[in-house]
Amino acid sequence: MNPSTAPESELRTVLLRGGEVHSPADPFATAMVVERGHVAWVGSEGAADSFATGVDEVVDLDGALVTPAFTDAHVHTTATGLALTGLDLSGARDLADALGRVRAFAAARPADRILLGHGWDAARWPGLRPPTRAELDEAAAGRPLYLTRVDVHSAVVTTALLELVPGVTGRTGYAADGPLTGDAHHAVRAAALGAVTAAQRADAQRAALARAASLGIGSLHECGGPEISDEDDFTALLALAAGGRYPRVQGYWAQEVADAKEALRVRELGALGAAGDLFVDGSLGSHTACLAEPYADARGTGTAHLDAAAVAAHVAACTEAGIQAGFHAIGDAALAVVVEGVRAVADRLGIGRVRAARHRIEHAEMLTPETVAAFAELGLTASVQPAFDAAWGGEDGMYAARLGAGRARTLNPYAALLKAGVPLALGSDSPVTALDPWGTVRAAAFHRTPEHRVSVRAAFTAHTRGGWRAIGRDDAGTLVPGAPADYAIWRTGELVVQAPDDRVARWSTDPRSGTPGLPDLTPGRPLPECLETVVGGQTIFRHPNG
The missing domain is CATH 2.30.40.10 (Urease, subunit C, domain 1)
Known part of the structure; x- marks a missing residue:
């Protein structure tokens, strides 16, 4: 400036x-x-x-x-604001409680064209089932209603909303009386979010940015895209943040590109790259993450949206245009596809050019030793969300239910990534999990699987300097x-040095240690x-x- x-x-x-x-x-x-x-x-x-x-x-x-200040490396800002100002079902104790909240919300918002809500998680409820369409129709009094699951990869809707989306019943992912996924979900989401006025959108964005600022977040990476929001939403957010008084917003636009011209169109939107939630697969909670072996609690291996050739074409176009490429990939099969595609580009354009581009992968949960090594070789940044493990990890968590305890224990191997030299950038994926930077650092340091834990200092660095490095800035954070x-x-409270094996030491007074202290993040202690x-x-x- x-x-x-x-x-x-x-x-x-x-x-x-x-x-x-x-x-x-x-x-x-x-x-x-x-x-x-x-x-x-x-x-x-x-x-x-x-x-x-x-x-x-x-x-x-x-x-x-x-x-x-913290950098949250993966946020959906408008959706976060709509969750803050709208119907939040993340605290619903059971199905009956969720339906009661829908009734109360519908009664309190008579003027809303479409009712929006977020955060239900049937995996936590007795009975383990989401609401039926008939139950939602009754609770919403026949009005259009769109409710995303906590992972935002599926949604339950009312009949009135389906009637606003012609041809939705013929789309992939449509279910007659269950959550919508895939193309059906994307079509319904577009209709629901299309009903949000510009004023409502601005209010939601301001609410989300203000919440981030109140939590010590100085910058965030907005993960937009044509299947997530729209260009007006994306550019309006960047303009709002550029006006000052809010955290910095670094934008990523998840649009598949085939050549340098299309890649430069992404840059014209104000995005740093054609990256973020460019879906190679879906989520574990919705059974749409793409796996090498079937789910433990359902048939099939999930959904593959891109193959290695498509990944390679996208990465090559972005590399040649000088912008970042990136993908959403969670399952082990999806991550293998990403590695295969990026490696093909490295073989063609040279590994130096690929590494210099700092391409990034969002979530990267189900890594194997081979894919960890490939991330390090190819210079891929892992943009990860430790709160996922805090919410769904452990022997009795959703991950174990979906994958079995053995496979679940391999998820989110942060220590292995750091040991291999893979750059880490921590985030929330808000509204999937809450904006909560110190809680995120705690979740990485006290991972439910002990061998995946990292020190508080390493996690803090990944949540501050790591976010800047992920956008190509080594001089900040x-x-x-x-x-x-x-x-x-x-x-x-008192500053300490905290190791991944739970050891807590008082801040050393020996200046040769060169280790600044950080707050004691032992679970149970106030943040x-x-x-x-x-x-x-x-x-x-x-x-x-x-």
């Missing part, structure tokens, strides 16, 4: 002192200077005195912790001189509370009681 047109707050020089500053430049830093939207200096309280007369503002941290002044201030979030030197959130 040109300094002459920069907001006044970006031109100010601010000294923060009297706290703990998480910086690799000085593991014992207690003060920081911000100037023109960037970190100018970090160091000790005593050295900070020399800056006190040359700054516009001095902030007394009163013992608070300053860290880089950390508080060192010259880096963007994207940071959050936290009220928290840090965000007092302020700053992006580019501008405050985008301040706690009302901070």
Whole structure:
């Protein structure tokens, strides 16, 4: 940004002192200077005195912790906002409770053309079944209703909504009285979201961005696409975020491209790449993730949307256009297809060009040792969501029900990815799981399968600097001189060094350790509370009681 047109707050020089500053430049830093939207200096309280007369503002941290702001590397912003402002079924205890919430919501929203809701999960309910269409018709009083499952890969709808989508009964994934998947779901989703007005959409986007800011999230990666939202939604979000007062939004548009011209069309939308949720398969919860062996609790091996040739064509076009390619891939068969396709491009264009492009894979849950090694070889970034394991992992979780306990234990092998040198970027996939950065770090560090755990420090780095590296920026996501002044201030307890085997040590006073401390994230302990979030030197959130 040109300094002459920069907001006044970006031109100010601010000294923060009297706290703990998480910086690799000085593991014992207690003060920081911000100037023109960037970190100018970090160091000790005593050295900070020399800056006190040359700054516009001095902030007394009163013992608070300053860290880089988080980056959530996978978000659906409008859907998150609609869940925040609409019908949220994630807390429904059972089917009866869910239907009761639908009745109450329908009664409270008489003017809505289509009722929207999200978050039901029949796998957690007694009886393990979703609502029937007749039950939904009654609860919604005959009105159009669209309710996405928690993974957003299937939905239950009312008869009135189906009547608005001609030909839906002949589409792949249509079920006469069950959740819709595949093309049927995409068609119904388009009709439902098409009823959202521009004003409703803007309200939802503002609500989602404000929630992110209140949680210390300074930037997020929007994963849009023609099967997820529409171009107006995507470009409106980028414009809203660019106006300031909100987290940065880095956009990905999940459109399959066949040549450089089509790839450049994606760039014209404002996207960093033709990546994000370009579906190679679906989800485990909806039985649509593509597996090498059948599901344990259902027939079939899921759904394959792209083959290796299609993956290769897309990656080649993006690589030649100089933009990122990326895919949604969860099942082991889907991930094998991605690796085969990317490797074919590396053989043709050279592995150096492929690695330099930093192509990315979303979710990447059902990895094998062979696919982990291929990710490292091909320079693929794994954009992953540790909250998935927290929600559905473990011996009695949904993953074990879908795959059997043995296969479920192989999912989300974060330690193996880091050991192999695969770049990690952590996110939420909100609204699939909630915006919750410290909870995400905790979920990675206390993975339900112990051998997949990573240190709190590694998880924190993947949720801050990792998100910037995933977009090709190596100069951000950390508080060192010259880096963007994207940071959050936290009220928290004692700082510790926490290893993946649950060991917790007090922050070493030996300066040779060079290890800044972080909050104790042992399950059961309170998570840090965000007092302020700053992006580019501008405050985008301040706690009302901070």
